[in-house]
Each structure stands twice: as structure tokens, then as C-alpha cells.
Amino acid sequence: MQAMVLHKARAPLQLETLADPEPGPGEIRIRVSACGVCRTDLHLYDGELPDIPYPIIPGHEIVGYVDRIGGDVVAHQLGARVGIAWLGHTCGHCGFCIRGAENLCDTPAFTGYTRNGGYAAHAVVDADYAFPLDGLGDDIAAAPLLCAGLIGWRSLVMVGDAERLGIYGFGAAGHIVAQVARWQGRQIYAFTRGDDRAAQDLALQLGASWAGASDQHPDVALDAAIIYAPAGELIPAALRVVRKGGRVVCGGIHMSDVPSFPYSLLWGERQIMSVANLTRQDGHDFLRVAREAQIRTHTTPYPLSDANAVLARLRRGEMTGAAVLVPGA
Numbered sequence: 001m002q003a004m005v006l007h008k009a010r011a012p013l014q015l016e017t018l019a020d021p022e023p024g025p026g027e028i029r030i031r032v033s034a035c036g037v038c039r040t041d042l043h044l045y046d047g048e049l050p051d052i053p054y055p056i057i058p059g060h061e062i063v064g065y066v067d068r069i070g071g072d073v074v075a076h077q078l079g080a081r082v083g084i085a086w087l088g089h090t091c092g093h094c095g096f097c098i099r100g101a102e103n104l105c106d107t108p109a110f111t112g113y114t115r116n117g118g119y120a121a122h123a124v125v126d127a128d129y130a131f132p133l134d135g136l137g138d139d140i141a142a143a144p145l146l147c148a149g150l151i152g153w154r155s156l157v158m159v160g161d162a163e164r165l166g167i168y169g170f171g172a173a174g175h176i177v178a179q180v181a182r183w184q185g186r187q188i189y190a191f192t193r194g195d196d197r198a199a200q201d202l203a204l205q206l207g208a209s210w211a212g213a214s215d216q217h218p219d220v221a222l223d224a225a226i227i228y229a230p231a232g233e234l235i236p237a238a239l240r241v242v243r244k245g246g247r248v249v250c251g252g253i254h255m256s257d258v259p260s261f262p263y264s265l266l267w268g269e270r271q272i273m274s275v276a277n278l279t280r281q282d283g284h285d286f287l288r289v290a291r292e293a294q295i296r297t298h299t300t301p302y303p304l305s306d307a308n309a310v311l312a313r314l315r316r317g318e319m320t321g322a323a324v325l326v327p328g329a
Helices: 039-045 139-146 148-158 172-183 197-205 232-239 280-292 306-317
Strands: 002-005 014-017 027-037 061-067 082-084 085-088 122-126 130-132 164-168 185-190 210-212 222-227 244-251 269-274 297-302 322-326
Touching: 027 082, 027 139, 027 306, 039 232, 039 244, 039 306, 061 122, 082 139, 085 122, 130 280, 139 148, 139 172, 139 280, 139 322, 148 164, 148 244, 148 280, 164 232, 172 185, 172 197, 172 280, 172 322, 185 197, 185 232, 185 269, 197 210, 222 232, 222 297, 232 244, 280 306, 297 306, 306 322
Parallel strands: 164 185, 164 222, 185 210, 222 244, 244 269, 297 322
Antiparallel strands: 002 014, 027 061, 027 122, 027 322, 061 082, 082 130
8 A cells, every 4th residue: 555654753754655454353444535634743743742653654534444344343344434533542441431531541542643544545443433424525525524623522512601712723623613613603703823814714704703813802702712723822812812711722732832921811710721632422422513513624635645745834824724635646
């Protein structure tokens, strides 16, 4: 199979021909038809995640079809369309797993980080962590739902019943969460890097009440804000626009250092929270909502060999919506 392989931090991914992987007990092999490009892939590329097992194939927004089944697998059939997300395996017996917080498992595995992912023609995954994708559009459109959508959903749940919601970083996750939030009856206030008119226009098209740069303030206090951009300086910026008792949720796996800020920004029982990974229940809940709300992703497809160029564009903030790699294109 062909795959884009990362051999060390900040080295260009190499297009290589590898042996097709074989599934073991409890695993299935997926013929990858689409794989979304996530900002976490950029953090992996930059070596900002700990203990990366080089060489590694990135990619954790995988849509594909089961083409080989390992032993002891009964939940999936050959030819079934499935989605693979960031959480690739959990132990099932640590304290976090036992109490339903498998996203905090002490010994997890992560797709495209600690095990090979979807920047390839095939991927082998734990069968228990593959989601059926019936009724969720074509393969390219469905790919961003597997991380941008899932992490977006978990962060949206964490803001509770907030009616006026700020979204910092209106990219892959932001444009999906905005649709869910509008479907739920919330008001959206979109904050972009600089005067990014393309992202602001997309936000307004999706029903946002206001769109502007991250250093601007809407004319109302917000109930909560979600930060998807990996910029620590946005935390005090978000605290400035949320009301007393408001909540700021950080939706990324990595963020630059948070600058010091006056306690008065936090006072008034404001809260700062982080989102860590996801649970399988998050996946089932969100994919059901995505069907009911008829979420439509804004995507741009690229051939697998363009992965380096796509990551560079993502770094420069040139993506509107989500980029999706298509093996064999």
C-alpha cells in the first residue's frame, strides 16, 4: 500500500510503498477512502506531542470500508462503511475507564499517533472503536466528523446550556459545531485570526449572529466560549467577553503557553476547562445528532501525496472548512 510516513519531527512526510497490514484478533482492516487533516496532525508533525513512536503514519479522521476481519470480531461485516476517530483503544480496567471516562484512560492508544493512521491506503484498527457511518453523506464529507465533529461535540456539551456562544478559530471544528449549536437554538459569535473574511463569511452563512477578529468584542456578553485555535493568548481574550459565571472551554490537544492575566478576568466564578480526547459514547451521540441536524461539512479534497502541502496551508491559516486526503486520487 501507499502511505505518507513521518520519520522525525518537522521532516517532510515521505510517500512510501509498504506491505498491506494484517489485522490481529479483535481488529479489522479498513480500505481508506478519505482521511481528514486535523490540527493535531500538525502538532504531531512538529513533535509537540510526547513519545511519538517514529516512524508513524498520521491521520485520525478516517472513513473507509472493512476489507479484512481478524479473529473474534462479530460487530462488523466485510464491505461495511465505518469511521475511525482519535481514540483507538483503552484498557477498560483503570479507574477512569471503570467510571465511564475512557477519554482519560491511563494506557490508551491513539489513531495516527501511537498507532498508524489514515494517511494510507489501508489502516488496521480495533474493531470496538469503529463507528458505523450510515446516513452521513459521502466519504469526503463524513471524514471531518470523526475528530473536528467529535471533539467539537464534546466541547459543546461542556458549555452546558449557554445560549450566546463564542467560537475562537472558525475552521474544521468551528464550522461543524456552529451548525449543531444553531440547530439547538443557540446564538453563535465567531472569532477568527485577524480579518479572515473567508472564515467570517462562512460563519455568517451558517447562521452566526456576529463574526470578527479575535481581538474584537461583540456588543453583548457571552455565556460561554470554545477555543479551537492553539493560541494560549486567546484564553484571557475569551474571559474578557464572557459574563460572570461563564465558561471558557479549550478544545485542542496542544496550546501555546497562556500569558499571565489579571485575576479580575477570572473572578465572578468564571471557569476555564480543557477537553481531553473523546469517549465512544461521544461518538455515538454526535453521529446521531449529525444525522438529525443534517450537518454539512465544507471540505476540500486533496490526493494523499499532497499531505505536506496541506499541512503547510493549515499552518498558515489558509484553510476554510476542512481538508481531506483521498488515497488513490
